[in-house]
Amino acid sequence: MTLGEIAQTRLSEIASCSATGAGVTRLPFTPEHRLALNHIRHWMTAAGLEVHMDAAATLVGRLEGPVGSKTLLIGSHQDSVPNGGRYDGIMGVLLPCLALEKLHSDGETLPFSVEILAFADEEGVRFPTALLGPRALAGTYDNSVLDLADQDGVTLRAAITEFGEDPPQLDRLARNPADILGYLETHIEQGPVLETHDAPLGVVTGICGIERNNVRFVGRTGHAGTVPMADRRDALVAASRLIASVADTAKATNTVRATVGAISVQPNAVNAIPETADFPLEVRSISDEARQDFTDQIRVLGAQIARDSGLAFEMEQTYVQPAVACDIDLSETLAGAVQHAGFPLITLPSGATHDASAMSDLCPIAMLFVRCKHGLSHRPDEHANAADMNAAVDAIAGFLASLAASGSTRNHHEPPL
Amino acid sequence: MTLGEIAQTRLSEIASCSATGAGVTRLPFTPEHRLALNHIRHWMTAAGLEVHMDAAATLVGRLEGPVGSKTLLIGSHQDSVPNGGRYDGIMGVLLPCLALEKLHSDGETLPFSVEILAFADEEGVRFPTALLGPRALAGTYDNSVLDLADQDGVTLRAAITEFGEDPPQLDRLARNPADILGYLETHIEQGPVLETHDAPLGVVTGICGIERNNVRFVGRTGHAGTVPMADRRDALVAASRLIASVADTAKATNTVRATVGAISVQPNAVNAIPETADFPLEVRSISDEARQDFTDQIRVLGAQIARDSGLAFEMEQTYVQPAVACDIDLSETLAGAVQHAGFPLITLPSGATHDASAMSDLCPIAMLFVRCKHGLSHRPDEHANAADMNAAVDAIAGFLASLAASGSTRNHHEPPL
Numbered sequence: 069m070t071l072g073e074i075a076q077t078r079l080s081e082i083a084s085c086s087a088t089g090a091g092v093t094r095l096p097f098t099p100e101h102r103l104a105l106n107h108i109r110h111w112m113t114a115a116g117l118e119v120h121m122d123a124a125a126t127l128v129g130r131l132e133g134p135v136g137s138k139t140l141l142i143g144s145h146q147d148s149v150p151n152g153g154r155y156d157g158i159m160g161v162l163l164p165c166l167a168l169e170k171l172h173s174d175g176e177t178l179p180f181s182v183e184i185l186a187f188a189d190e191e192g193v194r195f196p197t198a199l200l201g202p203r204a205l206a207g208t209y210d211n212s213v214l215d216l217a218d219q220d221g222v223t224l225r226a227a228i229t230e231f232g233e234d235p236p237q238l239d240r241l242a243r244n245p246a247d248i249l250g251y252l253e254t255h256i257e258q259g260p261v262l263e264t265h266d267a268p269l270g271v272v273t274g275i276c277g278i279e280r281n282n283v284r285f286v287g288r289t290g291h292a293g294t295v296p297m298a299d300r301r302d303a304l305v306a307a308s309r310l311i312a313s314v315a316d317t318a319k320a321t322n323t324v325r326a327t328v329g330a331i332s333v334q335p336n337a338v339n340a341i342p343e344t345a346d347f348p349l350e351v352r353s354i355s356d357e358a359r360q361d362f363t364d365q366i367r368v369l370g371a372q373i374a375r376d377s378g379l380a381f382e383m384e385q386t387y388v389q390p391a392v393a394c395d396i397d398l399s400e401t402l403a404g405a406v407q408h409a410g411f412p413l414i415t416l417p418s419g420a421t422h423d424a425s426a427m428s429d430l431c432p433i434a435m436l437f438v439r440c441k442h443g444l445s446h447r448p449d450e451h452a453n454a455a456d457m458n459a460a461v462d463a464i465a466g467f468l469a470s471l472a473a474s475g476s477t478r479n480h481h482e483p484p485l
Numbered sequence: 486m487t488l489g490e491i492a493q494t495r496l497s498e499i500a501s502c503s504a505t506g507a508g509v510t511r512l513p514f515t516p517e518h519r520l521a522l523n524h525i526r527h528w529m530t531a532a533g534l535e536v537h538m539d540a541a542a543t544l545v546g547r548l549e550g551p552v553g554s555k556t557l558l559i560g561s562h563q564d565s566v567p568n569g570g571r572y573d574g575i576m577g578v579l580l581p582c583l584a585l586e587k588l589h590s591d592g593e594t595l596p597f598s599v600e601i602l603a604f605a606d607e608e609g610v611r612f613p614t615a616l617l618g619p620r621a622l623a624g625t626y627d628n629s630v631l632d633l634a635d636q637d638g639v640t641l642r643a644a645i646t647e648f649g650e651d652p653p654q655l656d657r658l659a660r661n662p663a664d665i666l667g668y669l670e671t672h673i674e675q676g677p678v679l680e681t682h683d684a685p686l687g688v689v690t691g692i693c694g695i696e697r698n699n700v701r702f703v704g705r706t707g708h709a710g711t712v713p714m715a716d717r718r719d720a721l722v723a724a725s726r727l728i729a730s731v732a733d734t735a736k737a738t739n740t741v742r743a744t745v746g747a748i749s750v751q752p753n754a755v756n757a758i759p760e761t762a763d764f765p766l767e768v769r770s771i772s773d774e775a776r777q778d779f780t781d782q783i784r785v786l787g788a789q790i791a792r793d794s795g796l797a798f799e800m801e802q803t804y805v806q807p808a809v810a811c812d813i814d815l816s817e818t819l820a821g822a823v824q825h826a827g828f829p830l831i832t833l834p835s836g837a838t839h840d841a842s843a844m845s846d847l848c849p850i851a852m853l854f855v856r857c858k859h860g861l862s863h864r865p866d867e868h869a870n871a872a873d874m875n876a877a878v879d880a881i882a883g884f885l886a887s888l889a890a891s892g893s894t895r896n897h898h899e900p901p902l
Contacts, residue, residue: 259711276710280755290860292744293693293769293836294676297736299860304745305732308725315722319714327709328721330753333746338697338765340746348755352710419710443707443716 071166072458082107083154091151091448096189097227115168123236125188126201133181140249143185153450160254161186167464202426207242251427254436260443268456270414272435276352277391286380289343307345323358354417395432405466488583489875499524500571508568508865513606514644532585540653542605543618550598557666560602570867577671578603584881619843624659668844671853677860685873687831688820689852693769694808703797706760724762740775771834812849822883
């Protein structure tokens, strides 16, 4: 049985830690979460780690290195979206455990400490916030989020307290950046790029910045039969011209992904010319400059379309999150490990946010993507092959071995041996 | 006080026959309808007409002509949409009454009979059917519509029976086409064309045919961050391309009015690529051939757009109603009357359906449009000027006088005198 096959079996087992319904539904600080931690604890102890749960309900498995060595953090999240898949998040906790098992059985010892982290809440489904675990480690969490409540009125503070043993003392969790080598996250791609390139693994160049805008055209309604075409100020026609241009312009940039995922018109009747059309425009890019340039272009274009047809146009940014670059040195080490394991090197940006986004405030980050069947994620039929997971275990083990060989793993405030 | 000013006063009075709320809400076979009939009865008797209500709840005012003469039908509907205006429909009952008063005071007698008709239900708001009154006259009504119920479960049969005195004997209402000179309807334009041309009146060339289609693009959803632009099958982008083309293509034809008044996408989330986009496409034209050509063009274009982006495309016709041409002779007589009254001749199609559509199955039809402020109709602020209504009364009276002078108003089966 390969380590990839073992991974498949273990992910199938832990998938049963789920609320009822199709696929996996495992929200943070729930009985399902607690059951899942039993599985993860077994994985960690089998890899020789010493396990504890921290005050943010992150399960931490530590492999102690030599005195004075830095710590490499590796991990991902245990939680899923409702009716999600078996891989998103949890696979990034399991595969590094298997990589440590493999190194151990190969007789390798590491000149640094390793911690595998199973964060509680990355999806942000239960509470209107997420990433408390990595933010606590980075010292960037905002205390006020503890007062946010789920839809049953349970605050995040109450949920964590009931889940752990004590009131959460999150401010004690912040790590000293000088002690940390970096953070590695393995994740299912959630997109089709690796499948398109027929490659099991990808090295992530960075995590895209995201902005959201509310776009609105205001025209004039009227009877579909009585207003001549030339007299119309049709908000949906104007919106349609802009939405088509959003797709064409983004395609031309090669670095921007832009999506209009929803739209609403008023009065919304078969025989009434639309007076208003409202839609959200989401723009993501690994380059903040390219993203801003794109949004500026669309704003100019929207205003032009509105002017041409006598409509009003508004575009308001409602959310922005800058891009996070992966660390060049760590990513090169990871890329070398992927190639050394016998796989082609594919580099790609991550369009989705990950725990690594928050960890980048603490330390250099690197991310390994595993091929995703048909690019489908957040669904019960989300799938990664055992062979691809085996490749990932090889690459993670190779990455650890390369890092061990690089000699730069001791704490800077210790003199080199 | 001009007849136009009298019209304005009377329309203001009958506007109080309304359910509560803004504007006029007068549905058929209601207490408001009954109250309105009292006003209309007064208008008709003041014009020298003998009044009765027929089995379809049409109020009929008859001016008897010489023995053996044909009958000219004139009318429109008493009902309104919910929160509608004071002019739509009811103005076309009042103005011909005033025209007959005017002819009477001018000492004119007509060599034919005239009936002014106040149809009960043209808007089709209360029941999922409409035009029972004119269809009964034309002998084209479908008995099964009597079983259709309003939202309170009251059938049309029960509503008419309760409103009248006997169970409705609609089959006795059909007229003999040989007895009918034609049908004239006066109506507020409900569009901006006359206002644009600075003209009070317009002669209608015909009533546009209408078709409705359900259009659907089916693509593939995916995460807005993880699917590269080139791999997308975005149903909203495809729909947007087609909707923009619908507007551009219709504008180029000059004879077609095409509207997409509503749209819905799934999954309809800010960060999910739309998998499906559904929208209704309504097409109207005075030329059935132009309408069908247009729809064929859009169908080809939609299929092409879908093919280009790997989507599926469906377009299904859900409703069709052919165009109705106005009678050339009657319309020329009407046009002469408009010009003789001192107004420019504007001819235009009607984009909306009217009682005249159903009456065209019985006899030649003609329609006179009255200028509509800002083109706004079916709203409380719908407005026609007293001066424009006065112009319409002049034109209707002139039309009747011209018809009287033309000598072709006797029944064909009577030998000419």
